[in-house]
Amino acid sequence: MLHLEQVSKQFDGLPALAQVSFAVPAGQLTAIIGPNGAGKSTLINAISGQLRPDSGAIRFAGRDLAGQPPQLRPRLGIQRTFQNLRLFPQLSLVDNVLTGLTCDAGRSLLMALLRPPYLRHRERQLRLRALAALDRFGLTDKADWPAGVLAYGDKKRLELARATVSNPRLLLLDEPVAGLNAVESAAVANQLRQLRRAGQTLVLVEHDMALVMDLADQVVVLDSGRCIACGPPAAIRRNPLVLEAYLGNLEATA
Numbered sequence: 003m004l005h006l007e008q009v010s011k012q013f014d015g016l017p018a019l020a021q022v023s024f025a026v027p028a029g030q031l032t033a034i035i036g037p038n039g040a041g042k043s044t045l046i047n048a049i050s051g052q053l054r055p056d057s058g059a060i061r062f063a064g065r066d067l068a069g070q071p072p073q074l075r076p077r078l079g080i081q082r083t084f085q086n087l088r089l090f091p092q093l094s095l096v097d098n099v100l101t102g103l104t105c106d107a108g109r110s111l112l113m114a115l116l117r118p119p120y121l122r123h124r125e126r127q128l129r130l131r132a133l134a135a136l137d138r139f140g141l142t143d144k145a146d147w148p149a150g151v152l153a154y155g156d157k158k159r160l161e162l163a164r165a166t167v168s169n170p171r172l173l174l175l176d177e178p179v180a181g182l183n184a185v186e187s188a189a190v191a192n193q194l195r196q197l198r199r200a201g202q203t204l205v206l207v208e209h210d211m212a213l214v215m216d217l218a219d220q221v222v223v224l225d226s227g228r229c230i231a232c233g234p235p236a237a238i239r240r241n242p243l244v245l246e247a248y249l250g251n252l253e254a255t256a
């Protein structure tokens with residue numbers, strides 16, 4: 003579904019990604035792991051368009067996305083969540099989720115002012131979809147609260163509701179359980195499992211190794227910007243290059 007070919011990116015002459023190539027199969031969960039500074043965020047930002055790679059191709063739905071603006075992704079069915087949350091704190095939860103449907107709304111300023119009946123009907127439909135997404139993530143009771151007052155765990159769930167409300171073809175998740183307690187992490191893991199069962203294609207950047215090994219169909223391992231391994235969790239666990247990358251980093255910080 004998504005193909006990365008020789009994707010490279012440098013910062014100040016130092017490689018953050020060096021000729022990274024792998025494919026993300028449809029309907030599967032691909033996890034991207036690696037020690038700190040390995041290039042995981044750079045990679046997910048390149049896929050979602052927040053960063054422009056220096057070279058290489060990112061193929062999706064018959065197009066090369068590398069160098070295309072981030073706004074193109076939702077139109078093609080790619081949505082993402084952010085490690086540092088990007089919510090609108092003054093807007094209600096339901097309005098935050100509605101921002102994940104804006105490219106479905108088909109609004110123009112004139113139409114918004116006139117608000118003909120068909121548009122009001124459409125708005126009601128979109129609101130129902132947003133409420134259903136909040137319900138999937140256990141946030142129905144707080145639908146009209148401003149997002150800013152939510153606890154951190156609820157904010158992470160709200161990001162997931164917004165990213166999934168449009169039924170994206172590809173969902174990119176940047177550390178969805180970082181900062182959550184064990185109970186909250188288990189709930190999010192369950193929701194990810196359900197999404198995967200429903201056939202959602204997922205790319206997950208995550209430090210929580212137990213979660214990755216439990217949920218992933220395929221694991222891509224980055225180290226110093228290079229893809230050093232790609233395969234099913236059982237093979238990755240035994241891969242000597244992977245063990246060395248993690249052990250080497252532990253030794254360096256010991």
Ligand SMILES: Nc1ncnc2c1ncn2[C@@H]1O[C@H](COP(=O)(O)OP(=O)(O)OP(=O)(O)O)[C@@H](O)[C@H]1O
Nearest residue numbers: 013014017018036037038039040041042043044045
């Ligand atoms: N905007 C930037 N400007 C300069 N250097 C950057 C920038 N973003 C990332 N880097 C560098 O690129 C390398 C890869 O960083 P990246 O954040 O992608 O790693 P990561 O695997 O996501 O790390 P972590 O697990 O700590 O989040 C690091 O050496 C980092 O310092």
